[in-house]
Amino acid sequence: MTTLLSVLLDASVYKPFATAAAALAPSFAVIGAAYGIGIIGKGAVESISRQPEAAGDIRASMIVTAAFIEGVTFFAIVVSLLILFL
Amino acid sequence: MSARYRFVIFISLLLVSFYIRANNNYPENTKGDSLNKNKNEATHEEDFNAGKMIIEHVLDSHEWHVMTIGDKPISLYLPVILYDNGKLNFFSSSKFQHGHSAYNGFKIEEKGKNKGKIVKTIGDTLETDTTAALPLDLSITKLTLSLFVSIFLLIIIFTSIARRYKKNPNSAPKGLQSMMEYLIIFIRDDVAKSSIGKNYEKYTPYLLSLFFFIFINNLLGLIPFFPGGANLTGNIAVTMILALFTFFITQFLGKKNYWKHIFNTPGVPWYMKFPIPIMPVIELIGLITKPFVLMVRLFANITAGHIIVLGFVSLILILGKISLGLGYGISVISVPLSIFMTFIELLVAFIQAYVFTLLTAFYFSAAVEEAHH
Numbered sequence: 263m264t265t266l267l268s269v270l271l272d273a274s275v276y277k278p279f280a281t282a283a284a285a286l287a288p289s290f291a292v293i294g295a296a297y298g299i300g301i302i303g304k305g306a307v308e309s310i311s312r313q314p315e316a317a318g319d320i321r322a323s324m325i326v327t328a329a330f331i332e333g334v335t336f337f338a339i340v341v342s343l344l345i346l347f348l
Numbered sequence: 349m350s351a352r353y354r355f356v357i358f359i360s361l362l363l364v365s366f367y368i369r370a371n372n373n374y375p376e377n378t379k380g381d382s383l384n385k386n387k388n389e390a391t392h393e394e395d396f397n398a399g400k401m402i403i404e405h406v407l408d409s410h411e412w413h414v415m416t417i418g419d420k421p422i423s424l425y426l427p428v429i430l431y432d433n434g435k436l437n438f439f440s441s442s443k444f445q446h447g448h449s450a451y452n453g454f455k456i457e458e459k460g461k462n463k464g465k466i467v468k469t470i471g472d473t474l475e476t477d478t479t480a481a482l483p484l485d486l487s488i489t490k491l492t493l494s495l496f497v498s499i500f501l502l503i504i505i506f507t508s509i510a511r512r513y514k515k516n517p518n519s520a521p522k523g524l525q526s527m528m529e530y531l532i533i534f535i536r537d538d539v540a541k542s543s544i545g546k547n548y549e550k551y552t553p554y555l556l557s558l559f560f561f562i563f564i565n566n567l568l569g570l571i572p573f574f575p576g577g578a579n580l581t582g583n584i585a586v587t588m589i590l591a592l593f594t595f596f597i598t599q600f601l602g603k604k605n606y607w608k609h610i611f612n613t614p615g616v617p618w619y620m621k622f623p624i625p626i627m628p629v630i631e632l633i634g635l636i637t638k639p640f641v642l643m644v645r646l647f648a649n650i651t652a653g654h655i656i657v658l659g660f661v662s663l664i665l666i667l668g669k670i671s672l673g674l675g676y677g678i679s680v681i682s683v684p685l686s687i688f689m690t691f692i693e694l695l696v697a698f699i700q701a702y703v704f705t706l707l708t709a710f711y712f713s714a715a716v717e718e719a720h721h
Contacts, residue, residue, distance in 0.1 A: 322538075329703045333641060336648030 284345040291338030298331045353504065360500075396669060398662035406579050406654055407464075410441035410456075412490045414574045424574070426493060430454060430466060432483035441487070450474050454483065491586070494578035498565050506560075535559050535705060543709040544716070551712050554597065558590065559705040566650060566697030570690060581700075582650035584643065591639035594708045601715040608719075610635065638711060642704055649700050653693040660686040 306324040310317045412424040425442035432454075443451035450469045457467045457476060466487075468480040509525050521529050540548040540555050568576040580586055608614070610631040612621065620627040664682045668675020
């Protein structure tokens with residue numbers, strides 16, 4: 263006969279909830295990343311329109327900064343992969 | 349191509365061909381048959397399992413599945429080299445027969461915390477010897493072979509370019525030289541010179557090697573057939589080693605100014621440093637997280653890209669299982685999506701190599717920068 267405490271202590275009962283959380287987690291991270299990269303894009307396009315000669319430099323900086331933001335987003339994906347597979 | 353390169357390529361192909369053999373159906377009387385899987389696994393009529401296929405393509409393994417002709421998979425069975433209590437075991441991984449049999453007291457563990465690794469067995473059976481330690485696994489796996497292939501490729505490309513530069517240094521570049529020259533000058537000027545500044549020549553060999561190593565390996569991972577298609581830079585152990593190189597070189601290059609910025613940051617009030625050293629702890633944590641982020645960024649970008657492309661392709665197979673027409677229909681959408689994703693992966697391959705090299709250059713420049721008053 264199992265008590266409530268022993269059911270709560272049995273971690274594998276929570277596996278479906280963990281899987282659901284791991285499936286939802288990257289979506290929140292991606293919302294933040296998409297917003298950030300959108301702001302970068304807006305700043306980049308506006309500065310190119312103000313000074314078209316600097317377009318090459320601005321484009322390179324935009325791509326590099328977007329790569330940084332994506333790198334941070336991938337942390338969320340790695341954490342959810344850890345939940346699913348470990 | 350010169351005679352020497354032709355010879356080297358011929359010898360390597362000869363050595364590789366010894367390991368390729370078609371995999372016939374497993375014999376029914378393997379030892380320790382009680383733990384044998386059901387017959388479904390032995391033939392190739394098993395259901396298509398998308399998750400399993402994707403994970404297999406992304407992880408390391410002891411064999412390299414080159415293609416499947418009809419019903420028979422053709423794989424390259426790589427050697428397994430184990431060092432166990434002073435004895436070196438060397439045998440082909442075909443003796444494991446995909447986990448169905450043990451060989452010489454070793455088998456590939458199927459479940460539990462050692463899943464996928466080689467463990468010792470009790471005697472001749474398939475039972476795992478849980479008291480024994482794992483043998484030291486020095487095998488040539490798929491990723492090791494892919495590493496050798498990319499090293500070979502890099503050496504051929506760059507020694508031939510260097511020889512051309514030495515022979516006629518002032519002529520216009522042509523061929524392979526002109527393709528690589530753009531990238532070399534790009535890294536030298538826009539990454540090394542602009543970040544490090546004065547004596548940047550000392551660091552360009554490492555930065556260039558790093559960039560081309562990551563770039564060529566990312567590209568090789570995108571080629572779907574042998575010898576490409578192994579997910580080398582998407583393995584966290586490989587990216588960890590690259591990040592550790594950056595970390596150790598940065599610490600060795602660190603001048604007095606660099607350490608002063610970490611332990612005694614100028615401009616920060618004294619109470620952040622003296623009784624409880626908050627600022628040095630923050631800076632030290634930053635010291636560790638910077639290479640850690642490099643490692644995770646490269647690993648996650650490359651692996652996620654591979655998983656997405658494989659996911660689109662397996663969408664066709666999954667829906668094709670439900671009904672044939674659905675499979676054909678979804679392939680109209682799925683194939684262009686896969687091609688589009690592969691183009692994005694090409695861009696990501698270059699950008700990730702560039703970002704890794706750029707950040708490494710930033711860390712070097714922070715380490716060698718002189719105090720400016």
